Amino acid sequence: MKFNYPTGVTANNSSASNAKVNAATVYGKRGMSLEEEINTSNTYYLSNAIAVIHKKPTPIQIVKVDYPKRSAATIREAYFSKASTTDYNGVYKGKYIDFDAKETTNTTSFPLSNFHEHQINHMKQCQNAGGICFTIVKFVKLDKIFLLKAEDLFHFWDNKETGGRKSIPLSTFEENGYLINYHINPLIPYLDAVDQIMKKL
Amino acid sequence: MKFNYPTGVTANNSSASNAKVNAATVYGKRGMSLEEEINTSNTYYLSNAIAVIHKKPTPIQIVKVDYPKRSAATIREAYFSKASTTDYNGVYKGKYIDFDAKETTNTTSFPLSNFHEHQINHMKQCQNAGGICFTIVKFVKLDKIFLLKAEDLFHFWDNKETGGRKSIPLSTFEENGYLINYHINPLIPYLDAVDQIMKKL
Numbered sequence: 001m002k003f004n005y006p007t008g009v010t011a012n013n014s015s016a017s018n019a020k021v022n023a024a025t026v027y028g029k030r031g032m033s034l035e036e037e038i039n040t041s042n043t044y045y046l047s048n049a050i051a052v053i054h055k056k057p058t059p060i061q062i063v064k065v066d067y068p069k070r071s072a073a074t075i076r077e078a079y080f081s082k083a084s085t086t087d088y089n090g091v092y093k094g095k096y097i098d099f100d101a102k103e104t105t106n107t108t109s110f111p112l113s114n115f116h117e118h119q120i121n122h123m124k125q126c127q128n129a130g131g132i133c134f135t136i137v138k139f140v141k142l143d144k145i146f147l148l149k150a151e152d153l154f155h156f157w158d159n160k161e162t163g164g165r166k167s168i169p170l171s172t173f174e175e176n177g178y179l180i181n182y183h184i185n186p187l188i189p190y191l192d193a194v195d196q197i198m199k200k201l
Numbered sequence: 202m203k204f205n206y207p208t209g210v211t212a213n214n215s216s217a218s219n220a221k222v223n224a225a226t227v228y229g230k231r232g233m234s235l236e237e238e239i240n241t242s243n244t245y246y247l248s249n250a251i252a253v254i255h256k257k258p259t260p261i262q263i264v265k266v267d268y269p270k271r272s273a274a275t276i277r278e279a280y281f282s283k284a285s286t287t288d289y290n291g292v293y294k295g296k297y298i299d300f301d302a303k304e305t306t307n308t309t310s311f312p313l314s315n316f317h318e319h320q321i322n323h324m325k326q327c328q329n330a331g332g333i334c335f336t337i338v339k340f341v342k343l344d345k346i347f348l349l350k351a352e353d354l355f356h357f358w359d360n361k362e363t364g365g366r367k368s369i370p371l372s373t374f375e376e377n378g379y380l381i382n383y384h385i386n387p388l389i390p391y392l393d394a395v396d397q398i399m400k401k402l
Binding site: 046049050051056057058059060072074076077079080084085089090091092093094095096097098122125126128130131 | 247250251252253255257258259260261263273274275276277278279280281285286290291292293294295296297298299323326327329330331332
């Protein structure tokens, strides 16, 4: 059995006490991980009725639960299980949006080992069903965030399977991807790139 | 703090060993809960490239994790947290689909207490963003499953807030909803009702 340890061990983004756990993965000028930056942006999009996009809870395999009489049920044994989908999905302008967010400390390319087969398969399925799928990649040391359409990712993934290179060069992000510059509100205006993708549909 | 105990305590639908836990909630002729019937139908829709709709993992608030040297990380203390969204979402014909599934043993009406404020709010947000939102309700003793559009649900919910009735009568499901008859594949062809909703958009 293969396990998937989520960054920051967050199983529920909406709870305040996770901030403590998340503090372990802190990058970038603003002291925020990409996940936090995206969550903050999604909160802005939600509260301004622009889009409803949530991070999915981390899947947990529960083995043992205590049900004390006068207090909340307590999970006493559980394991992280492999996510069968990507981390984020939701709705924007009626369209289904699906993506994953990844950070790399590499400076010249993005290693495909950051993805699992099942995540790629999920995105292929969503794309087939008419969804808009992509990945958001943060080159931490360059402090640059790119949105790359799933089809560009599939291209490299499928080539890798047949002996091709095991990473996506930075130049591909620069040429085919969408650079996302930091704003105030939202912090990461990634739906601007989605607008451009939609125009070409 | 309010806790939300999920039916069957499933945190990861894809894992086989949950079947045991789920067995606690078994209704209907076929010995399946509505959740299992929907999951089975979603598996059919997925494997036939019709739609990609998944049940979200149950949100868990993790407090304590052990990291043993030679084996998988073990969650030693965690709590069920309140879901901020509905249980199911995904993509069908490019459209964002969002719904919740509820069972009732009532025979003449569906109590609105089955819904939480945050679930209704989430559906309102999704509907505003152009998504297709609804609820699937199973009247267990009648062995009847209906799909009801979110706007019909909102109508009763909002009336309740201003002193209206606290349940949706069966007749509303019969007149405004879509009766879903059992099939072989998929077991519950609820996307047929979604097709009818889409035609009217």
